[in-house]
Amino acid sequence: MNNTSTLRDYITEEAKNVEAALQEALPGEWQVPAQLRESMQYSLMAGGKRLRPILVLAAAEALGGPREAALPVACAIEMIHTYSLIHDDLPAMDNDDYRRGKLTNHKVFGEAMAILAGDALLTHAFYSIAQARKVYGIAADRVLAITEELSEYAGARGMVGGQAADMLGEQGITKLEELEYIHTHKTSDLIIFSLRAGGHIAGASEEQMNALSQFGLCIGLAFQIQDDILDLVGDEAKLGKPVKSDEKQQKVTYPFFIGIEASEKKVKQLTDEGKQALLAAKLPNPDRLLQLADYLMQRDH
Amino acid sequence: MNNTSTLRDYITEEAKNVEAALQEALPGEWQVPAQLRESMQYSLMAGGKRLRPILVLAAAEALGGPREAALPVACAIEMIHTYSLIHDDLPAMDNDDYRRGKLTNHKVFGEAMAILAGDALLTHAFYSIAQARKVYGIAADRVLAITEELSEYAGARGMVGGQAADMLGEQGITKLEELEYIHTHKTSDLIIFSLRAGGHIAGASEEQMNALSQFGLCIGLAFQIQDDILDLVGDEAKLGKPVKSDEKQQKVTYPFFIGIEASEKKVKQLTDEGKQALLAAKLPNPDRLLQLADYLMQRDH
Numbered sequence: 001m002n003n004t005s006t007l008r009d010y011i012t013e014e015a016k017n018v019e020a021a022l023q024e025a026l027p028g029e030w031q032v033p034a035q036l037r038e039s040m041q042y043s044l045m046a047g048g049k050r051l052r053p054i055l056v057l058a059a060a061e062a063l064g065g066p067r068e069a070a071l072p073v074a075c076a077i078e079m080i081h082t083y084s085l086i087h088d089d090l091p092a093m094d095n096d097d098y099r100r101g102k103l104t105n106h107k108v109f110g111e112a113m114a115i116l117a118g119d120a121l122l123t124h125a126f127y128s129i130a131q132a133r134k135v136y137g138i139a140a141d142r143v144l145a146i147t148e149e150l151s152e153y154a155g156a157r158g159m160v161g162g163q164a165a166d167m168l169g170e171q172g173i174t175k176l177e178e179l180e181y182i183h184t185h186k187t188s189d190l191i192i193f194s195l196r197a198g199g200h201i202a203g204a205s206e207e208q209m210n211a212l213s214q215f216g217l218c219i220g221l222a223f224q225i226q227d228d229i230l231d232l233v234g235d236e237a238k239l240g241k242p243v244k245s246d247e248k249q250q251k252v253t254y255p256f257f258i259g260i261e262a263s264e265k266k267v268k269q270l271t272d273e274g275k276q277a278l279l280a281a282k283l284p285n286p287d288r289l290l291q292l293a294d295y296l297m298q299r300d301h
Numbered sequence: 302m303n304n305t306s307t308l309r310d311y312i313t314e315e316a317k318n319v320e321a322a323l324q325e326a327l328p329g330e331w332q333v334p335a336q337l338r339e340s341m342q343y344s345l346m347a348g349g350k351r352l353r354p355i356l357v358l359a360a361a362e363a364l365g366g367p368r369e370a371a372l373p374v375a376c377a378i379e380m381i382h383t384y385s386l387i388h389d390d391l392p393a394m395d396n397d398d399y400r401r402g403k404l405t406n407h408k409v410f411g412e413a414m415a416i417l418a419g420d421a422l423l424t425h426a427f428y429s430i431a432q433a434r435k436v437y438g439i440a441a442d443r444v445l446a447i448t449e450e451l452s453e454y455a456g457a458r459g460m461v462g463g464q465a466a467d468m469l470g471e472q473g474i475t476k477l478e479e480l481e482y483i484h485t486h487k488t489s490d491l492i493i494f495s496l497r498a499g500g501h502i503a504g505a506s507e508e509q510m511n512a513l514s515q516f517g518l519c520i521g522l523a524f525q526i527q528d529d530i531l532d533l534v535g536d537e538a539k540l541g542k543p544v545k546s547d548e549k550q551q552k553v554t555y556p557f558f559i560g561i562e563a564s565e566k567k568v569k570q571l572t573d574e575g576k577q578a579l580l581a582a583k584l585p586n587p588d589r590l591l592q593l594a595d596y597l598m599q600r601d602h
Contacts, residue, residue: 030458036465040457087420090393092412111393115416116465119388120457122420126427127452133445140441144434147448151428156341156421157331164337164417 007291014057015050021071022078025128039109039117040124043082047100051296052077055194056201058288059212065202069136073146073197076125080154081190083121086114088163125150132201142200149200153193162186173252180221183254187227188220195289211281218274219293222267226297228253229263234300271297308592315358316351322372323379326429340410340418341425344383348401352597353378356495357502359589360513366503370437374447374498377426381455382491384422387415389464426451433502443501450501454494463487474553481522484555488528489521496590512582519575520594523568527598529554530564535601572598 022044026037053074060070089096089104090111096104106114126147133143152158162185165178173179195212204212232255255263271293278286278293323345327338354375361371390397390405391412397405407415427448434444453459463486466479474480496513505513533556556564572594579587579594 026457032457032462033465033469035469036457036462083420087416090416092391092416112468113465115388115391115393116461116468118420119384119423120461122423123452123456123461125452126448127456130445130449130452133442134449140445141434144431144441144445144448147427147445148431148435151424151426151431155424155428156327156333156337160417160421160424161333161337164334164414167413167417168334168336 007288007295010288010291011049011054011295014054017071018050018053018057018074018078019045021075025075025079026124035109035113036116036120039105039113040121042108043086043105043117044079044121046082046102048081050078052081052190052194055191055216055289055292056198058292059195059198060202061198062283062286062289063199063202063204063208064284065198065204066136066138069132069138070198070201072128072131072135073201074194076128076150077190077194077197079121079125079128080150080159083118083125084154084159084163086118086121090114093167122154138201139203142203146197146200149193149196153189158185158189158193162189170251176254176257179252179254179257183221183224184217187224188217191220191223192216208281208283211277211283214277215274215289215293218270218277219296222270222274222293223296225254225263225267225270226299228255229260229267230299230301232260267297308589308596311589311592312350312355312596315355318372319351319354319358319375319379320346322376326376326380327425336410336414337417337421340406340414341422343409344387344406344418345380345422347383347403349382351379353382353491353495356492356517356590356593357499359593360496360499361503362499363584363587363590364500364503364505364509365585366499366505367437367439370433370439371499371502373429373432373436374502375495377429377451378491378495378498380422380426380429381451381460384419384426385455385460385464387419387422391415394468423455439502440504443504447498447501450494450497454490459486459490459494463490471552477555477558480553480555480558484522484525485518488525489518492521492524493517509582509584512578512584515578516575516590516594519571519578520597523571523575523594524597526555526564526568526571527600529556530561530568531601533561568598 025044026032026040056070056074056077057067060067085099086105088094089099090106097107098104104114105117109117129143129147129150132138132146133140154160162182166182166186169178169182173182192213193216195216196209199209199212231253254266258266275290275293278289283289326345327333327341357371357375357378358368362368386400387406389395390400391407398408399405405415406418410418430444430448430451433439433447434441455461463483467483467487470479470483474483493514494517496517497510500510500513532554555567559567576591576594579590584590
């Protein structure tokens with residue numbers, strides 16, 4: 001069996017499932033100003049790897065849990081990821097005109113609407129999570145734990161904290177630990193959340209949850225270092241953005257501190273460490289998660 | 302008994318309780334970039350009437366429910382209100398330099414940090430709600446209902462939808478119904494949520510919840526019309542902002558459509574209607590809520 005091509009099919013299939021669910025995520029009968037709805041959907045449906053929602057589904061599957069019931073949470077994490085990109089692209093933040101080859105939200109809908117669309121997507125993520133209880137009957141305490149963890153991993157000491165540190169540190173990062181703080185919170189936190197959320201849906205034990213967290217921490221950091229590497233040496237056509245853009249913006253990256261070769265080694269080492277942590281917990285069906293870890297390490301965009 | 306002065310004491314006392322809880326709301330041991338924390342706290346502790354959190358507490362009290370357990374939810378709604386003000390004041394939105402006599406968040410911390418502080422406060426509101434379960438043992442299904450309702454009343458078809466409609470309609474509102482849509486969602490929705498959240502904490506029946514919603518819808522709209530009136534004829538010193546600022550910005554207000562006198566009548570009529578709806582539900586202790594409705598109608602700032 002060709003594991004890689006099977007994994008590609010799996011990713012394509014699950015990304016489609018997630019996109020179908022995202023299409024339905026903002027109820028059509030809700031009275032929402034048309035431009036706000038369009039602005040939210042423009043960015044939500046703008047493609048992307050759908051990595052975080054797929055991790056939610058794969059984690060639920062790894063524990064033999066109900067995959068279907070994980071879909072609302074999968075949608076929620078994509079809403080959070082999307083809102084963070086919309087706000088990140090704003091003139092006051094990174095001031096980007098394009099993302100994935102498409103105009104950024106504020107270039108199409110204006111800054112005010114982009115701010116509001118981001119706010120609305122962030123808020124709507126919590127609505128989506130609540131549907132895991134309402135539609136699929138997942139235990140209320142588990143669903144509540146997911147909302148609480150989302151507010152932690154995506155909030156001031158999670159993703160937003162990482163963004164703030166990134167912004168504040170743009171000129172003056174001098175230590176690798178500072179960069180790791182930013183990478184951990186900007187990137188790993190949502191990945192850890194995604195895995196744990198899938199675990200909650202499937203009723204994971206505390207030991208299993210810890211393994212999912214450790215796995216997420218490792219592959220999240222590996223993912224971000226790989227991003228830094230691709231930004232220096234990747235293929236512009238595949239990436240959909242100019243390479244060396246970080247370098248031009250004088251953004252401090254992982255290779256800046258330890259070089260490209262050592263960074264590549266670090267990606268491999270973190271991936272292995274994450275996989276070991278997962279294997280040690282002896283989940284019923286860990287294969288997809290293990291394959292995803294390898295896929296992230298080997299990706300070229 | 303002098304009801305008015307007693308109510309003033311009550312409001313002062315509860316505002317203090319809310320502020321003490323807000324001070325503690327972002328755990329000190331959480332690793333948060335210092336400037337992000339300061340920016341969040343600057344706006345959260347910038348004063349204001351604390352009306353929405355007091356309505357949460359008063360609604361719980363009206364049903365004879367546990368007041369203490371309502372505090373985390375009271376804090377949550379103030380975080381939502383605060384984030385909406387921070388984002389509203391941004392240059393891309395209303396572009397305000399001052400609020401309540403203090404520099405707006407982005408004037409002190411910069412636009413990027415103001416956007417992030419708003420995002421973090423919005424996210425943190427859901428963390429705070431979860432504490433009603435974790436710390437005070439409120440039933441998980443009730444607490445989950447509160448998070449779901451917050452995401453509805455504060456989201457795309459609630460407050461954010463109202464903001465978007467307000468922004469889109471700035472030049473072209475020609476019908477009173479359009480203005481009422483904006484007022485309902487920009488203002489009433491968070492007030493309805495506050496009352497319902499207090500109801501959930503106290504284990505209200507569906508009939509009681511409906512009465513709280515109806516009460517909130519009426520006093521919310523009355524509150525906003527009163528705001529429009531005060532903006533035209535209020536005392537600048539008491540309001541802390543120039544009067545006729547809406548008129549100068551050519552903002553369409555309620556008196557614009559039906560005149561000041563009819564607007565004042567409408568405030569009174571809505572307040573009575575709200576009080577009737579509440580009285581009909583025969584809550585155990587409705588007095589504070591009834592007094593608050595009168596207070597909002599009579600306020601001069």
